[in-house]
Amino acid sequence: MATYNSQNFDQPEENCLVEDDTQVPEARFECPICLTWLRDPVLTSCGHRFCRKCIYSWLEKDTDCPVDKTKLNKDTDIFPDNFTRREISQQKTKCPNVVRGCLKELSPLDIEYHLQICKYRIPELPDNEKLRCNFVAVGCIEKFENEVEVKEHLEKNIHNHLNLLSQAYSKFIIDQSTSSNALAQQANFWDPPAKIGSNGLVDEHVNSSNESLIKSLYEKIIILEQKTREQDIIIANMSEQISSCNLLISTVPTKFCFGSFLWPVADFKTKITRMSNNSHMMCYSPGFQTSPFGYKLCIRLNLSPKNPNYLAIFIHMMKTDHDNSLDWPFNGKISITVVHPVNLEQNIKETMMTRPELEAFKKPKQELNPRGFGYTEFALIQDLCSEGFVDKDQLLIKVHVQPV
Template structure:
C-alpha cells in the first residue's frame, strides 16, 4: 500500500478518477513475490484515455494525449462546442452547474489542482458536481470531418462517431510494424514491408534450413556450418564444418611435411607433389635411414651386423628381404645378453634374453621408421638393455650399472618394479604440483573478480556523479524482464545510482514493468528512491524540488516522437523525501499507472528490445 493512500479508509469518486489519470502517489517498495503463472489475473482497465490520436496531421497512434477532437471539420464547428481548456472540440463533454462545458478528461485533470474552481468564472467546482452533456455529445458525433490522413492523400469525410472505425482501416494511416522492428509506415505498404524489407521477418537459411530474423541472416551466412566456402589452397568448395578436415587430409595443394621428417628431412611439399619428392630424393632419404639405423645399433650395443644373407645390390628391397634383414638383428642381441650376464653367475649359468625381450626387439626391427610405435619400442628396448651390467671395463659402450645395495644380478621383473615405483613417485609429485598450482590459480581468480567488481562499482558511482541530475536508464532485454515480471519472478528493477551533482543527492529509479497493486498487469509503474550518499550531512533535508520522469519515444522520425513525461513535486511531510536511514529508502515516490502496457507494446517506445527512462531532478535553491 502506498504512503499517500495508506491513511484513506474510503476514497471518494474523485480520488478514484485521479488514480486513473496517473496522479502522483508515494509507493512503498513491494516485496518480491514468487507467484506461479496463472494464479493472478490482470485487471481489465479501459484505455479510452489513450485512444488513437485524432490530429489532422495523421500523427502516429497511441500518442497518450487526452484532449478534445482536433479534426479538420467540414463545415467548421461553432465555438460553443469547443473546450476552453484544450481548445479542441468537446470529447465526452461534461457540463458544470454554472453552464460551462469541458472535455471529461480536461476538467478532471484541472480539478486535480488544489483549487477546485471553474476555469471560466472561478466558481466553486468539484468532480461530483459534473454531469454528462449527452445532447452536445450526440450533436458532436454527427459532425463531419476530413480523415486525419488527408495530408497523405486520403479524401474520406466521415462523422466523428464513425471516424475511429475508418482510422482502423484507412490505407494511408501510419501504423507500426507488427514484427516490432520500430518502423512506422503507411498501412497500404505494410504487407510489402513485412515480406520484403522488415528486419524482423523470418527467413530460412538455404544451407542448414534454420529459421531466424532477416537482420541476423548475413551474420548467420558468415558462420553457418553447412555453408559452402572455398579452400584457399585448391579452390574447391567444401562445407564450412569440413574445411579443416579437408585441409588436413584431402587438399592436394596444402603443404605437408615429408614422411622422412623424423629422420631429418625438412622439406615441405604440396600433397600432390609428395610422390615426386620421394622419387627424386631417394639417395638422401636412404642416407638418413642408414644414419638412423647406425644410431640405434650403437644405442643397443651392436658393433656390426652379419652380412650373411643381406642383399648388396642397389635394387629396391622387397618386403620379404627387408623382414629377413631386420630379423638378423635378433642373434647379435642374444649374444649381447650372454656376454653381459655370464660374469655375474657361475660358469655355465649363462642366461639368454627373455623370449619376450627377443620378440619385442624382433617386432621393433620389423617396423617402419615412419611408424610412431617404432620410436617407442626402440626406447623400451634401450631401457631393457640398460638393465644389464658389465663388470669388465673393456666394452666401448657404457651400460647403466645396477644399484650397489642389490646383491647379485637384477632380474628383468625386479628392474621393471623399480621403474614402476619411480614412475608412481613422479606421478604423485606432479599431481601434488598441479593441485597447488590449481589452488593458487583459483585464489588469484577470486581476487581478480573481487577487484573487477570494485572497479565496476567505482566507475558506476563516478558516472552517476557526472550526470548532474539528468539520468538516462536503458532497460535492455525488455521482453525477458517483462515476462519475468508477469510470472512474478522479477517484479521490480532498480537503476544504477545517480547524483543531482557531484556533491548532491543520491537517487535511483524503480520500474515495475508489470505494474503494482491496482495497476498490476495493466500499466508500467515508475518511482524514484533516495539513497544514502557521501554528502548527506551537507545537504538540506527533507528534499525540496521537482523530479521529471519520462519514457522516451525512439521513433526514427523525429517529427513523430512523443515522449511521455510527468513532473513530481516534493512533499516534505512524506518519508520518501526524508534523509535515508538505509542504503536505499524503502519508500518511493512516483506513479502506479505511468503508461498502459498496451501502449508500450508494438510501439516505438520499445526499440531493439530496449526501454529508455529519463529522470531529471531539479532541487530548489
C-alpha cells in the first residue's frame, strides 16, 4: 500500500541552453523605431519598449505611441526598463570575426566596441582605398572598410540620408509651371543628363523638368518609407495578437478540465535516469483547474527519498488571479491513477482526503505552494516498466480533484 505525507522541497533549477549565432534581436529586444537592439531601454505606460533616445526623439515631433497611438507624456509615461536591460546584457553572440579566429562571445551591445579593438579585425585601409557611402553625392562623408559596413550604414541611417536628399533638393530652383505635368516629366527621365562642368558640378542651366522629377521621386520615397513603417507596426501587432490567441488555446484544456487531468509523462525512462543522477531533480505537470474560476493544482514526480526504487507522486496547490474568491484551506478528495495503456484492470489508483490543517492546502503565497501532499512510495519503478505501464517511453498519470 502506498503511503502519503506532506513534504517540503526545493524547486529545481531549470537549465535551457539555446545556441543562436545570429545577431538579429528577438522581437521583444527590438526597438520598433530603429529596428535594432534596444539601447538604454524604457517602457511606456501603454506597455511598449523603445530605446530611450528613439522614443524621446519621436515624442518631440508626435505625442502618440508609434505602436498603438496612445497619447504619451515624456515626463510621466516613460519609465526605465532595467529588467530588459539585464536580459539584453545576458544575451551572448559571437564576434563577427569568428571566421578569422576570434572566439569571444559578448552582449550584442558590446559587439560594436569589441570590433574596434578585436585583434582579428581586418586592418583599416588607407582613405583613398576605402568604400564610400552611396549618398556621397548629396553630402554623406562616411567611409568604410568593406561592403558589410556599407550595408549596415545604409540600414541605420535612412532618415539621415533622406535629410541629405532634402537639403540637396532645396538647392535647386523649382519651376512651379511644370509641376502639373509630372507624368510627362517622368517620361523624359531617360533624356541625356545635364552636362557636368570642369569643377565637377552640374551646369546652372539644369532642365526644369529634371528638377520637378527629383521632387516627385523624393516625395515618393518619403511616402514609401512611411508605408513601410506602418506595415511593420501592423505586422508586429498582428504577431502579438496571434501569440495571445495561441496562449489562450493552449490553456483551454487545463482550465476547463474540471479537475480531471490526464498527464502523459514523455521520455519517462530518461527522466528517471536523470533523477537517479540528481536526487534534487523533480518533474512537474502543467497546472490544471477544478473549474474556470476554481482551484489550480499541479502534479510532481520524483524518486522516493526513502527508497529510490519507488516513484513518489505529490499534488501542489498553485496561485491564481481569483484566489480571494475561493474558500481556504482547500478541502476535498483527490484520486491519483497510473493508467495501464492496455488493461484498465491493472490501473494503480489511490484516493486521499485533504487535511485542512496542513500547509499544503492553504492559500498559496507564491506561484507554487512549496509544500506538497501525496505518496512518497506510490509504485515500484521496475514494476511500472516490466508490467507494461510505460508504453513508448511514456507513462500516463490521471488525477481527479473533487472539492467539497
